[in-house]
Amino acid sequence: MSPLIHLNSHFSFSLSLSCNFNYKPFTPSKNLNFSRLLIRATGTIPETSPDITPATEEPPSIWFAFVSSVLLPDGTPDVHRRSACGGQKLRDIMLDSNIDLYGPYAQPLSNCAGGGTCATCMVEVIEGKELLNPRTDKEMEKLKRKPKNWRLACQTTVGNPDSRGLVVIQQLPEWKAHEWSYEK
Structure with missing residues (x-):
């Protein structure tokens, strides 16, 4: 079994497990081996709108x-x-x-x-x-x-x-x- 955790940019995650149960019910507390846990971060970088130009100067203060x-x-x-x-x-x-x-x-x-x-x-x-x-x-x-x-x-x-x-x-x-x- 190789569990896979997906993280997105909003700090939420999903857990994917792929394994064969072969007549035994799956109980995560006993069957999940965290030493072989793979973590993959997924997300996108938001694109900037062409109408918005970044501010190059700080406002007066x-x-x-x-x-x-x-x-x-x-x-x-x-x-x-x-x-x-x-x-x-x-x-x-x-x-x-x-x-x-x-x-x-x-x-x-x-x-x-x-x-x-x-x-x-x-x-x-x-x-x-x-x-x-x-x-x-x-x-x-x-x-x-x-x-x-x-x-x-x-x-x-x-x-x-x-x-x-x-x-x-x-x-x-x-x-x-x-x-x-x-x-x-």
Whole structure:
């Protein structure tokens, strides 16, 4: 007996057995010898349509490096790298990417949910200031005694849909307990 397994590109298979039963009922648990098992992969490569041309260029996106306010156990900054399409609020990008934005202010009713009135979404822009919109009136009011590179994530729009570049963000700058420098 020589069993044959056919695998296709969808990871389903069929088992073919060729043997003579000669009056004995076939029971796979006793008669199947896996040491002589032959496996043959079958499938086809899908043909491409002449109407579809492969994309040779990546769509525009902005790369982000979000630096946590606490260090890792080895003493290095905890950096999370993400990418997103431009034209979005920085707050939305951070929340959609599961980046800690509010830290100790994350409890319900502790922040204004993007209204620009509480200043709990403050971030420090280390690199990529040229990709951000100018400070809004709400930011000027809330951040008047803060450094010029501090922004409210809920008021900051990053680029436009066809922008490309890198933005480095220090999360929770008022809680930062270390000094570091960004190196490309």
